[in-house]
Amino acid sequence: MEFEIPEHLRQIVELIKWFAKEKLRPLGIEYDKKQEPIPPDHPFFKEVKQMGLEIGTIGGGKEDGGTESGRIAERFGIPKDKSTMFATLSIIGAEILAWGDQGVTMSFPGPGLAAPPVRVMGTPEQKKMFFDFFRSSESPAWGAFALTEPGAGSDVARIRTTARKEGKYYILNGEKMYITNGARAEWVVVFATVDPKLGRAGHRAFLVRKGTPGFRVSRIEKKMGLHASETAGLVFEDCKIPEEQLLGGESYYSSKEGFKGAMETFNMTRPAVAAMAIGIARCAYEYTRDYFSENYLLNKVSILSAKIKAELERMKRKLDIARLMCLRAAYLMDMKQPNAKEASQAKAYAPPIALDVITKCLDLLGEEGSLEYHHLVHKAYRDIKVFDIFEGTGQAQRIVISKRLFANKGRPPEWLHS
Ligand SMILES: Cc1cc2nc3c(=O)[nH]c(=O)nc-3n(C[C@H](O)[C@H](O)[C@H](O)COP(=O)(O)OP(=O)(O)OC[C@H]3O[C@@H](n4cnc5c(N)ncnc54)[C@H](O)[C@@H]3O)c2cc1C
Structure with missing residues (x-):
């Protein structure tokens, strides 16, 4: 290592x-x-x-x-x-x-x-x-990924945006929400179903170009944090998509493994999202550490100083543990080893730890912590919550992990990855 x-x-x-x-x-x-x-x-x-x-x-x-x-x-x-x-x-x-x-x-x-x-x-x-x-493209251009709907978030099998085949076209109807960069995207990968009764087997993904008739942006969300990032609602009304824009072509979906393969790309993005949560918390932690350090409070021998140092040490330790979990998931991926459990573990662990660290930073700053002066910590506090929601909620990750704990039944556990 x-x-x-x-x-x-x-x-x-x-x-x-x-x-x-x-x-x-x-x-x-x-x-x-x-x-x-x-x-x-x-x-x-x-x-x-x-x-x-x-x-x-x-x-x-x-x-x-x-x-x-x-x-x-x-x-x-x-x-x-x-x-x-x-x-x-x-x-x-x-x-x-x-x-x-x-x-x-x-x-x-x-x-x-x-x-x-x-x-x-x-x-x-x-x-x-x-x-x-x-x-x-000479000027900056964006893409977006549109899976989530008003009635389907964690349980993607429930998507209700429909794709109806008509001649050489698919006709999309439905609504997507919380789509990052959705309003500015030139191309959006849109997930729809050819038959809701089929669950995942009915899912299809389409490449949809901005400006296609029947495709419009319904709104830009006002959020608690991550203000710099655009989150949009999208609507599809009899939106006609040429069959060549069905991602992978029809034959792709006859293989059960096909869609699963695409979803496995999240084994890389989950630890990355966990690492982002660590980055946000590290910003708040470093700010708080430096604030106390610069104000010489930590040099004085006092119960207060000892308490602050102990809290800062605990924060740093938790962030380091979370980072190691992310690095383990990434290392396995680099070594072309399975990492689904480790990716979900990192994603389940880091965001709540990050929220905990940032909350502690505000606690340590005391009543002064509410002043605009400490805006960076406030921003971290508002930015962090969503990290336990997108890219699979904490609960969803725990379900994935617990399933894998029993997957090795009948096989001897490996000491590191059992
Ligand atoms: C800022 C932002 C950007 C986003 N960007 C995108 C994007 O670009 N593209 C996109 O497609 N989506 C995007 N999303 C959507 C995001 O992926 C979903 O919000 C997420 O999947 C959760 O879905 P949901 O909000 O419908 O919550 P739900 O799935 O309705 O969950 C609500 C609560 O119930 C819990 N829950 C659900 N099922 C279970 C269960 N079986 N057991 C226990 N608890 C359960 C959840 O953990 C959660 O606490 C974005 C969201 C946000 C906030």
Whole structure:
């Protein structure tokens, strides 16, 4: 086990740290105060694009330019093999960017959450069209992933957006909600059902282009936190989609494993989301630690000082444990080992710990903690709650984990992963 950031990745990590501190943090504070998403024409997004930090730009396979890790490897001259530790790098990067500002990070241009299903399920032609679009676009462009509906969140089998086949088209009808970057997205991966009675077997995913008649944005949500990020409601009314835009083509869905394969991409994103929660809490923790340190309170021998030091130590320890869980899930992924349980464990563990740490920061600051002066901690407190909700709620993760605890029945447990 190696806990150092490998030499060849340090340059990237340092660049991300600089960007998080100098760019994301001030912008995040500005838009948190404005309580609105950063507009798509903000010059910051051009900078993100120029730096090659768009989210999910690259699809799999040579036909569309290689893998994301391949592209990053090329840009920074690092090995393209297993030793790149791309999943580990993603976890480290996710924490640092969230430490800067997670609302801003979620609004980075690029295909975003639409990339994994296209990469896993798309036909070679669809991948080429989709990823080429983002690569060749001169101005920043966004993608979005639309699964959640008013009546279907954790239980995705309940989606009711319908896809009816008519000649060479599918007709979509239904509503999606809480869609990140949904209003600005040029392409949205929309999940619908050809028959609600079939459950998951009836699900289909479509590539839907902005401006298609029958597709409109119903609203931009007003949220408690993550203000810099846009969260939209989408409506489909007799929206006609050419059959070529059915992701993977009809044959893809005849294999039961097909859809499952796409969902497995979440084994990477769950630890990344957990790492983001750690980043937000680390921002509040460091702020509080420095505040007390700079005010010399901790140098005095007193019960109060001892109590504050003990609380800070506990916070740091919890965050370190949560980070190790994320790194374990990423390490297994880098080693091409199964990591579903470990990914869910990290996701179940980190957000409540992060909320706990941030709450403690406010507690320590006492009545003074309510002053505007400590805005950064307030923002962290409002930003963090959703991390126990999206990408699978805490309860949903615990169900996944507990199922896996019994999956090894009849086989000897391995000491580390049983
Ligand atoms: C800021 C933000 C951005 C988002 N971005 C996207 C996006 O880009 N694309 C997208 O598709 N979705 C997105 N979502 C939606 C998100 O994935 C859902 O909110 C999440 O899946 C939970 O679904 P729900 O809100 O319907 O809650 P529900 O599933 O209705 O859950 C409500 C509560 O019941 C609990 N619960 C549910 N089922 C069980 C069970 N079987 N056992 C025990 N407890 C249970 C849950 O844990 C939760 O506490 C976003 C949400 C937010 C807030």
